[in-house]
Amino acid sequence: MTLSDRKKKILYSLVDDYIVTAEPVSSKKIQEEHLPDYSSATIRNELSALESMGYLVQPHTSAGRIPSQKAFRFYVDQLMVTPLTQDEISAIECHFGDKISSLQDVMSKVTKVLSEVTHLTSIAVEDKATGEVVQNIKLVRLTQGNALVLVVSDKNVFKDHIIEIPDNLSDVDLEKINGWLNHLFTPKKIDELRGINLDDILDEELRVLQSLFEDVLKVLREVSKKKKEIITQGAAQILDYPEYSDKDNAKQFLQVIEQKQKLADMFAEDNGMELNIKIGREEEQNLPDGCSLVTAKIGINKNSYGNIGVIGPVRMDYKKVVSVLDHIGKLIEKLLNEEE
Amino acid sequence: MTLSDRKKKILYSLVDDYIVTAEPVSSKKIQEEHLPDYSSATIRNELSALESMGYLVQPHTSAGRIPSQKAFRFYVDQLMVTPLTQDEISAIECHFGDKISSLQDVMSKVTKVLSEVTHLTSIAVEDKATGEVVQNIKLVRLTQGNALVLVVSDKNVFKDHIIEIPDNLSDVDLEKINGWLNHLFTPKKIDELRGINLDDILDEELRVLQSLFEDVLKVLREVSKKKKEIITQGAAQILDYPEYSDKDNAKQFLQVIEQKQKLADMFAEDNGMELNIKIGREEEQNLPDGCSLVTAKIGINKNSYGNIGVIGPVRMDYKKVVSVLDHIGKLIEKLLNEEE
DNA sequence: GTTTAGCACTCAAAACAAAAGAGTGCTAAC
DNA sequence: GTTAGCACTCTTTTGTTTTGAGTGCTAAAC
Numbered sequence: 001m002t003l004s005d006r007k008k009k010i011l012y013s014l015v016d017d018y019i020v021t022a023e024p025v026s027s028k029k030i031q032e033e034h035l036p037d038y039s040s041a042t043i044r045n046e047l048s049a050l051e052s053m054g055y056l057v058q059p060h061t062s063a064g065r066i067p068s069q070k071a072f073r074f075y076v077d078q079l080m081v082t083p084l085t086q087d088e089i090s091a092i093e094c095h096f097g098d099k100i101s102s103l104q105d106v107m108s109k110v111t112k113v114l115s116e117v118t119h120l121t122s123i124a125v126e127d128k129a130t131g132e133v134v135q136n137i138k139l140v141r142l143t144q145g146n147a148l149v150l151v152v153s154d155k156n157v158f159k160d161h162i163i164e165i166p167d168n169l170s171d172v173d174l175e176k177i178n179g180w181l182n183h184l185f186t187p188k189k190i191d192e193l194r195g196i197n198l199d200d201i202l203d204e205e206l207r208v209l210q211s212l213f214e215d216v217l218k219v220l221r222e223v224s225k226k227k228k229e230i231i232t233q234g235a236a237q238i239l240d241y242p243e244y245s246d247k248d249n250a251k252q253f254l255q256v257i258e259q260k261q262k263l264a265d266m267f268a269e270d271n272g273m274e275l276n277i278k279i280g281r282e283e284e285q286n287l288p289d290g291c292s293l294v295t296a297k298i299g300i301n302k303n304s305y306g307n308i309g310v311i312g313p314v315r316m317d318y319k320k321v322v323s324v325l326d327h328i329g330k331l332i333e334k335l336l337n338e339e340e
Numbered sequence: 341m342t343l344s345d346r347k348k349k350i351l352y353s354l355v356d357d358y359i360v361t362a363e364p365v366s367s368k369k370i371q372e373e374h375l376p377d378y379s380s381a382t383i384r385n386e387l388s389a390l391e392s393m394g395y396l397v398q399p400h401t402s403a404g405r406i407p408s409q410k411a412f413r414f415y416v417d418q419l420m421v422t423p424l425t426q427d428e429i430s431a432i433e434c435h436f437g438d439k440i441s442s443l444q445d446v447m448s449k450v451t452k453v454l455s456e457v458t459h460l461t462s463i464a465v466e467d468k469a470t471g472e473v474v475q476n477i478k479l480v481r482l483t484q485g486n487a488l489v490l491v492v493s494d495k496n497v498f499k500d501h502i503i504e505i506p507d508n509l510s511d512v513d514l515e516k517i518n519g520w521l522n523h524l525f526t527p528k529k530i531d532e533l534r535g536i537n538l539d540d541i542l543d544e545e546l547r548v549l550q551s552l553f554e555d556v557l558k559v560l561r562e563v564s565k566k567k568k569e570i571i572t573q574g575a576a577q578i579l580d581y582p583e584y585s586d587k588d589n590a591k592q593f594l595q596v597i598e599q600k601q602k603l604a605d606m607f608a609e610d611n612g613m614e615l616n617i618k619i620g621r622e623e624e625q626n627l628p629d630g631c632s633l634v635t636a637k638i639g640i641n642k643n644s645y646g647n648i649g650v651i652g653p654v655r656m657d658y659k660k661v662v663s664v665l666d667h668i669g670k671l672i673e674k675l676l677n678e679e680e
Numbered sequence: 681g682t683t684t685a686g687c688a689c690t691c692a693a694a695a696c697a698a699a700a701g702a703g704t705g706c707t708a709a710c
Numbered sequence: 711g712t713t714a715g716c717a718c719t720c721t722t723t724t725g726t727t728t729t730g731a732g733t734g735c736t737a738a739a740c
Contacts, residue, residue, distance in 0.1 A: 026732055039684050044733070062691045062732050235575065236594035239587050247579050250590075254576035366703055379713050384704070402703050402720045 003053075010035065010046050011055055015067045015075040019315045022242050024064030069280045069314065072292070076277050076318050081326045088320075091117055092327065096335070106332060108231060110308055114328060115234025118321050120312035121257060122233050123295075125267045127306040129190040129227035137181045137216065139165065139174055147174070149219045153190065158223050163215040180206065181216060190224040191304060193217070228306075230260040241313045243290055253288040257311070262286050267295055267307045275322065280314050290314055296325040298332050305336065350375065350386050351395055355407045355415040359655045362582050364404030409620045409654065412632070416617050416658050421666045428660075431457055432667060436675070446675060448571060450648055450668060455574025458661050460652035461597060462573050463635075465607045467646040469530040469567035477521045477556065479505065479514055487514070489559045493530065498563050503555040520546065521556060530564040531644060533557070568646075570600040581653045583630055593628040597651070602626050607635055607647045615662065620654050630654055636665040638672050645676065 003011065013034035017025045027044040035043060047065055050056045055074065056065040067075070084092075095113045107124040114122035136152040147165045151158040165174075184201060185193060198213055206213070235257050244250045256262065266278070266286050278284040278293045287293055294316075295309035308328065310321055343351065353374035357365045367383040375383060387405055390396045395414065396405040407415070424432075435453045447464040454462035476492040487505045491498040505514075524541060525533060538553055546553070575597050584590045596602065606618070606626050618624040618633045627633055634656075635649030648668065650661055 024732090028732075040732095041684050041686095041734095042682085045683090048734080058733085060691060061734090062689085062730095064732065233598065235598065236591045239591045239594070245587065247585065251576045251579045254579070254594075258573065258575065364703090368703080380703095381705095381713050381715095382711085385712090388705080398704090400720060401705090402701095402718085404703065 006035075006038075007046055007050060010043060011050055011067075011071060011074060012078065014047075014056070014065065015071055015315075018067055019317055022313075022315060024059055024066050026064035029064070067315075069282060072279045072314055076279070079318055079322055082319060082323050084323050084327055088117065088324070089327070092324070092331070096331065104229070106335060107229075107306065107308075108233075110328060110332060111231055111233035114308060114310060114324065115237060117324050118310050118312075118317070119234075119237050119240065120310040120316060120321070121235050121237055122308070122310050123263055123267075124231050124309075125264055125307045126229040126231075127191075127227070127304055128229055129224045130303055130305055132190045132224075132227070134186050134188055134190055134193060134220070137185055137220075138178050139163075139181070139216075141165070141171070141174060149216060151220065151223055161219040161222065163212075163219065165212060177209065177212070181213075184213075185216075185220065190220070190227075193220045194224050228264050230264050232257050232260075232263070238312065243313050243315075249289060253291065256286070256288045266293060267309065275325065277318065277322075287311070292316055292318075294318065294321050294325060296329045298329060298336075300333050300336055305332075308332075346375075346378075347386055347390060350383060351390055351407075351411060351414060352418065354387075354396070354405065355411055355655075358407055359657055362653075362655060364399055364406050366404035369404070407655075409622060412619045412654055416619070416662075419658055419662055422659060422663050424663050424667055428457065428664070429667070432664070432671070436671065444569070446672060447569075447646065447648075448573075450672060451571055451573035454648060454650060454664065454668060455577060457664055458650050458652075458657070459574075459577050459580065460650040460656060460661070461575050461577050462648065462650050463603055463607070464571050464649075465604055465647045466569040466571075467531075467567070467644055468569055469564040470645050472530045472564075472567070474526050474528055474530055474533060474560070477525055477560075478518050479503075479521070479556075481505070481509075481511070481514060489556055491560065491563055501559040501562060503552075503559065505552060517549065517552070521553075524553075525556075525560065530560070530567070533560045534564050568604050570604050572597050572600075572603070578652065583653050583655075589629060593631065596626070596628045606633060607649065615665065617658065617662075627651070632656055632658075634658065634661050634665060636669045638669060638676075640673050640676055645672075648672075 014025045027040040031040045055071040111122040111124045133154045138150040139147040149161045238244045276295045292314045298305045354365045367380040371380045395411040451462040451464045473494045478490040479487040489501045578584045616635045632654045638645045
């Protein structure tokens with residue numbers, strides 16, 4: 001079921017309006033500012049229809065309407081990257097004047113700019129495992145049924161993961177398995193290992209051990225996950241939004257922001273997407289109530305260096321956010337290229 | 341001018357009360373809860389006297405009194421470390437169950453516990469330069485009057501600092517100076533260098549260059565300063581205090597918390613003190629409005645590993661905070677000792 | 681069939697008024 | 711030096727009224 005053009009226009013206008021005012025939007029306002037050729041009564045009829053279709057919500061009978069999550073989803077799906085104004089561009093670029101010495105430096109600068117320009121809380125996930133090469137994997141038996149997974153890369157040694165192994169596994173078997181593990185998984189970049197699908201690479205004879213290999217792979221993924229550095233900036237921005245004048249909401253928000261691991265997980269899921277918009281809890285369990293998360297990937301030539309993004313109220317200024325993220329993303333890639 | 345015993349008792353009771361309620365305290369309340377042997381009228385007279393001495397403030401004529409910063413200073417100066425209850429101790433120690441793998445790990449755990457137990461925002465400064473040994477110092481002439489200070493330690497190379505040198509310095513002179521620098525300052529631990537006093541070690545013949553040496557030393561101190569890792573935890577706690585229900589206050593607080601460098605500076609000043617309490621802006625320019633900072637030093641055998649502390653409203657529960665910091669400080673030292 | 685003017689109705693928010701009550705300062709007596 | 715007593719002050723609470731924005735519906739116009 002598709003919306004009529006007029007309904008689309010009304011809905012879009014209403015969301016546009018709500019994003020700036022955070023107040024219920026009335027039929028009269030839509031008429032005056034967006035659709036002067038129709039009377040407010042007509043628009044009221046349309047609004048009523050949109051409401052029963054689930055796009056709008058009325059806080060109480062004598063109030064205007066506010067967009068539902070469905071409406072926001074409609075809104076962002078229409079969205080394209082619009083070019084920034086010259087002012088906005090210079091506002092961003094004047095922050096990058098000084099020399100940049102490391103990726104970490106870049107990330108910390110970026111979060112500052114991002115938060116300042118969008119008036120939202122910004123998050124950067126730096127993928128420290130990028131380029132790290134796994135050189136050796138070894139299962140070391142601890143007890144009859146348990147083994148330590150020892151992972152040696154060119155930069156680190158990981159020895160914090162224990163998995164279960166079949167009870168009847170002999171030392172010779174274990175040796176063999178270690179051979180296969182190294183054959184299959186080394187030397188390989190950690191980022192590559194993350195994407196490996198065992199079904200594709202396991203020989204028939206190794207199928208019986210698939211669950212064991214699966215476990216090892218899980219450890220490898222775990223390892224690559226841990227090697228992330230998360231920084232946030234501008235948490236205080238949230239207090240400027242009326243929807244967070246409620247203390248409990250604000251508190252919940254801040255608490256989520258502090259749980260870096262959860263933040264990283266939220267970013268992790270949308271691997272592959274250049275730009276990702278998650279609206280409200282329904283789309284991402286871990287988001288604070290009433291929040292959206294817009295993320296972008298930072299990478300050159302298939303190497304992912306991390307992600308950047310902003311988190312804020314569902315009615316954030318997606319247009320601006322998307323454009324700014326796009327611009328900064330390109331900027332970073334340029335900086336990283338110069339580096340090399 | 342010293343306070344009479346009764347005044348002391350009244351003042352102490354009032355602060356004690358205010359710390360829990362955050363409300364102006366009335367003469368009647370003090371009488372009922374702390375001084376049943378005097379009438380409220382008598383206490384009123386005393387309160388009036390304490391007010392004119394600057395210990396108390398009255399929000400308006402028909403309200404009780406609230407303690408001034410001076411009163412809090414009086415209060416904490418009386419404070420001693422009181423033993424924790426068994427409940428509090430177990431609340432702390434149950435968090436340290438898992439194995440601890442690194443100092444960083446310790447710090448991150450400690451901030452969590454600290455914030456949870458005190459209901460305040462906790463801060464940890466990890467002194468990464470601890471144990472780092474400066475191996476070589478070299479001045480490299482850039483222009484006639486400028487030189488780069490190159491510092492090589494066992495872990496890092498620092499080359500971001502430029503100082504002025506006398507215009508008439510020949511290359512031979514510079515070589516000599518480099519020799520002296522290395523003679524005086526290497527090989528030494530960075531933490532040692534921080535405390536060096538040039539007056540004590542400079543020979544007569546080097547006096548003329550004292551200011552130059554002073555500059556190099558400043559760079560070394562700068563270097564050791566940079567090598568700090570600051571983590572905070574529980575920023576959201578602040579929202580539970582009525583004094584931060586005002587949005588602007590809360591915002592300001594959060595913004596300060598995000599400026600890690602400033603936080604580090606606040607800790608830096610009280611080198612040498614085991615425990616330090618700073619009450620309000622008057623004592624520490626960089627504190628958020630209406631905040632106090634209680635810090636403790638973490639170290640074994642004169643080696644400073646960093647600091648931990650909490651930041652929160654001036655009327656925080658100093659008794660508890662001080663005891664908890666004391667307890668956790670000792671706990672960390674034990675953990676660090678086991679490590680070695 | 682679609683649009684719209686008109687009007688009754690709803691409900692939150694603002695404005696106002698009154699009452700309650702907590703606390704003080706002062707005076708006069710103990 | 712201490713305290714009972716009381717007038718006075720000022721905030722807080724509570725209730726009431728008013729206002730006005732906005733809707734839904736109906737009936738007429740297009």
